[in-house]
Amino acid sequence: MxxxxxxxxxxxxxxxxxxxxxxxxxxxxxxxxxxxxxxxxxxxxxxxxxxxxxxxxxxxxxxxxxxxxxxxxxxxxxxxxxxxxxxxxxxxxxxxxxxxxxxxxxxxxxxxxxxxxxxxxASPVLVEAIARQYITGSMWRAYQNGEREFCGITLPEGLTKDQKLPELLITPSTKGILRGLDGVPEADDVNVSRADLERHYAAFGFRSPADIDGYETLLKQGFGVIGEALAQLDQIFVDTKFEFGYVKDAAGNEKLIYMDEVGTPDSSRIWDGAAHREGKIVEQSxxxxxxxxxxxxxxxxxxxxxxxxxxxxxxxxxxxxxxxxxxxxxxxxxxxxxxxxxxxxxxxxxxxxxxxxxxxxxxxxx
Missing domain, CATH: 3.30.200.20 (Phosphorylase Kinase; domain 1)
Incomplete structure (x- = not known):
């Protein structure tokens, strides 16, 4: 064979x-x-x-x-x-x-x-929930070209490629094309701000404005759990994309859940820790x-x-x-x-x- x-x-x-x-x-x-x-x-x-x-x-x-x-x-x-x-x-x-x-x-x-x-x-939330711990990839290319605002967050001057960010950044983008929303371009995979999500929470599939806090909490917690586990394997969790949705349990209670995939080499960047300490980037994704x-x-x-x-x-x-x-x-x-x-x-x-x-x-x- x-x-x-x-x-x-x-x-x-x-x-x-x-x-x-x-x-x-x-x-x-x-x-x-x-x-x-x-x-x-x-x-x-x-x-x-x-x-x-x-x-x-x-x-x-x-x-x-x-x-x-x-x-x-x-x-x-x-x-x-x-x-x-x-x-x-x-x-x-x-x-x-x-x-x-x-x-x-x-x-x-x-x-x-x-x-x-x-x-x-599941009833999907129409947001690609992206979390970034380092500035690299498309964000670095945009920063290099002079952009300083990402999803309503202003980055400081003087950052360098592959630098660790001061804090975990949440930079959501649209999942699919959403039409007729003020301030949201009608295109797939375009950056949106926290204010955009709050203004149009129902169109993005959130049940309530409070659930925007819930998704951000789950995104940060999930990033933390994976990042900590990878650190124990001497790997660095650089950035990732999560997706969320709503389902019901047998008793009919609705809950926000993780869906699609999480923490994979397809949806995340992962760097080898030993190489990083020597100033090299070895991609594990x-x-x-x-x-x-x-x-x-x-x-x-x-x-x-x-x-x-x-x-x-x-x-x-x-x-x-x-x-x-x-x-x-x-x-x-x-x-x-x-x-x-x-x-x-x-x-x-x-x-x-x-x-x-x-x-x-x-x-x-x-």
């Missing part, structure tokens, strides 16, 4: 019973279960949700996205070996730690396979791949300029990356995952068949 066979790149064609279109994102695909299957699983498994809660099967892939594009490797390597399992293992570990430490629950009800979560339907792409292609502006998206998509479509680059990403993801979870991440020989076999036991395969 070739290495390419061990990669799950296409994850929206599984024979999971659903009566709705499969939603496929950059990395995950979501299969909404029928009302009958949702009710049956809630009853059989005793999930702590109302009996009529819609459930979904969320299947991760090994696809690698960067700069809003999916990248492929040579020799038929349509994804990064071990990446999906590493991401799910890291997220599941942090979600469990959050719950143990009394922060908040997640949308995950069950983990039948390393690539699969069974989740409950997707940022290393982003930097490779910027250095590899002769015109990095294509990757940074949102007005050149057609050229960017063509670049990703027409260039197969060296196998060694894909394997370097694999080593980064598996390496940090094994540090975090404390055990080996095994590559599935045939992930698609394994998922089908396991979900057959849940009565979900047609």
């Amino acid at each position: 070739s290495l390419a066979d061990k990669v799950l790149a296409v994850n929206d064609d599984l024979p999971i019973r659903t009566d709705r279109p499969v939603h496929s994102g950059k990395v995950r695909s979501v299969y909404w279960l029928t009302a009958e299957d949702s009710a049956r699983l809630i009853r059989e498994k005793g999930y702590n949700v109302p009996a009529d809660t819609p459930l979904a099967i969320m299947v991760i892939s090994d696809r690698i996205s960067a700069f809003d594009c999916i990248w492929q490797g040579e020799e038929g390597l349509a994804g990064v070996p071990g990446k999906g399992a590493a991401l799910n293992a890291i997220s599941s570990h942090w979600f469990k730690l959050f719950k143990e430490q009394g922060l908040a629950d997640s949308h995950i009800l069950d983990i039948p396979h390393p690539f699969v979560w069974i989740v409950q339907k 997707k940022e290393g791949f982003r930097q490779w792409l910027l250095n590899h292609f002769p015109d990095p502006d294509i990757l940074l300029n949102k007005n050149r998206m057609e050229e960017r998509f063509a670049l990703a479509r027409d260039n197969q990356l060296p196998v060694e680059v894909m394997m370097d990403i694999s080593r980064t993801y598996i390496g940090i995952a094994e540090k975090v979870v404390g055990h080996k991440i095994e590559l599935c020989a045939n992930p698609k068949q394994e998922i089908i076999d396991i979900l057959s036991g849940y009565g979900l395969i047609d």
